[in-house]
Each structure stands twice: as C-alpha cells, then as structure tokens.
Amino acid sequence: MGGERGSIVHRITKRVSQEIEEDPNLVLINKKNADQADYLIGGGITSFDTYIDREKKDNRKYCTKGVFVSIRYQLVDVKTKEIVYTEERYIDRQDTREGSAPHAIAVVSDDIDMLAKQIVDITRPHEVKVTERIYLVETKNKDFKTACKLAKKSENRRKAQELFAKVYADEGSYQTGYNSAVLLFLNRDFEKAMEEMQAIEEKFHTKEAQKALKRIQEEIEYQQKPVQETSLDSMYLRF
Structure with a gap:
C-alpha cells in the first residue's frame, strides 16, 4: 500500500x-x-x-x-x-x-x-480507563458509593456491576440501572448489556441510553464477523 x-x-x-x-x-x-x-x-x-x-x-x-x-x-x-x-x-x-x-x-x-x-x-x-460514562453521583446509599469506587478499576468492575444492579432492583434509579448496563458492556457481556440498556431506555428515554444502545448493538454485530487479515502489520505479544 x-x-x-x-x-x-x-x-x-x-x-x-x-x-x-x-x-x-x-x-x-x-x-x-x-x-x-x-x-x-x-x-x-x-x-x-x-x-x-x-x-x-x-x-x-x-x-x-x-x-x-x-x-x-x-x-x-x-x-x-x-x-x-x-x-x-x-x-x-x-x-x-x-x-x-x-x-x-x-x-x-x-x-x-x-x-x-x-x-x-x-x-x-x-x-x-473507563471510556463509557459512569454516573458517580452523591448519594447516601453505601452500596452505590462502594460501586462507584469499584468501577474506577477494571479488575473490580464485575463486583461494581453487581452492586449497581442490586441498588437498581431496590430503588429503581436511572443512574444505577444505566451504570449496571454499561459495566456489563465493559465486562463484555454484550447480550445482557443490550437487554438491560433497552429496559433503561424504554423506562427513562435518555440520550445517553440511546447512544449506549447503538454502541452495544454495533459491538454485537462486529463480534459476529470473522477475524480477517488487516492492513496494519499484525503484532504478537507475550506478557
């Protein structure tokens, strides 16, 4: 080329x-x-x-x-x-x-x-770094505060997602539901992330949820494509 x-x-x-x-x-x-x-x-x-x-x-x-x-x-x-x-x-x-x-x-x-x-x-x-938006709002809920702290590190995102999901089930707030779906996406559980984000968008009708839905759908479609040869020289890594 x-x-x-x-x-x-x-x-x-x-x-x-x-x-x-x-x-x-x-x-x-x-x-x-x-x-x-x-x-x-x-x-x-x-x-x-x-x-x-x-x-x-x-x-x-x-x-x-x-x-x-x-x-x-x-x-x-x-x-x-x-x-x-x-x-x-x-x-x-x-x-x-x-x-x-x-x-x-x-x-x-x-x-x-x-x-x-x-x-x-x-x-x-x-x-x-978490590039998808996570709501880190002020709250008296201890589980939400803990989840916000955990979400800042990739190795703790699964636990953070579980806590956000728990708080959403108890309180039904938009931030907790959205955060749970975003973390499912970041944890590469795309199908479940799509299911949760669709429910959030249908309930709250926010631009953030609509944008996230589109991003998740694009990722699901891309994952279904076979790995192909690329124009950049492939680089193999060992840790």
Whole structure:
C-alpha cells in the first residue's frame, strides 16, 4: 500500500512497535513464533480522505491540507481466537502552510503518536480507563458509593456491576440501572448489556441510553464477523 494512506499505516505500525518495545512488561513476538504469543494486535484504516484549499494573501501563497482517517484496531487472544477488545478511532485534522501543501503524515503525526499509545494501552488491563460514562453521583446509599469506587478499576468492575444492579432492583434509579448496563458492556457481556440498556431506555428515554444502545448493538454485530487479515502489520505479544 503506497501513497499518503500507506505512509499513515507505516507510521502507526512503527509507533505501536516502539511503544511495545519500550514497555518492560511486553514482548514483541516475531510472526514465525506467533504460537508463543498471548495476544495479537491488528487493525486497519477503514476510511481515508484529504482535501486542499489554496489562497493568496499579501502576495504569498498558502495551502490548507485537511486529513480524515478512520482507524479500527483490535486485540485478539491468540489461543482462543476471541476478539477481547475492539475500537474505532477518528482523526480529523488540518494544517495551513505557506507554499505547497504538506504531506498527510505531517498533518496527523501527533495524533498517530497519541493513538499508538492508546492502542498499546489495551494490552494493560490494569491501566485501561473507563471510556463509557459512569454516573458517580452523591448519594447516601453505601452500596452505590462502594460501586462507584469499584468501577474506577477494571479488575473490580464485575463486583461494581453487581452492586449497581442490586441498588437498581431496590430503588429503581436511572443512574444505577444505566451504570449496571454499561459495566456489563465493559465486562463484555454484550447480550445482557443490550437487554438491560433497552429496559433503561424504554423506562427513562435518555440520550445517553440511546447512544449506549447503538454502541452495544454495533459491538454485537462486529463480534459476529470473522477475524480477517488487516492492513496494519499484525503484532504478537507475550506478557
């Protein structure tokens, strides 16, 4: 794959490799020894577009280069072939310079470097942040307070979900029901998360619940797709 799109793929692959090699807790495995790896990181560009606007000002020529890139990446358990994490990220950036238009990689290089760090972060379960919104509201309910504290760490999310579900059964508040469904999703219990979030949306009709429903449905549909070869160089990891 050549051109600007190919350059972006190469930059992402290179930066992810560097992030892995700099982490003392991760080992980058050669493809020929893939059976010794724990996980595979793969992905690819799902959408790519650029545009150029030119203008003349004070007898000087300026070019604005716009770049849009959609990148989907996933973490696959090598032994079970299960996709344990998947996400799609978007980069939409523009850069104005005097003279000729900059190369796409120059426009999005900082975004790619940041994305590389985020991709490698998915291999560190203890450091992954909760990206879905969790309500941490003031309450006198001790179980709710405990659940809020537990939800901040990935290893405690299952217990947090159980507590939120318990409080919701007792009190029926929107926050507890929503939190329970979100944590089911983060714990990858997608079918149950869909069932609970549908019930929450039908009862409370909030934009957050509608958005979460769409996200869960998209994940369920994606999980049903077979693992395919990707345009990014696959990387095998051992802990």
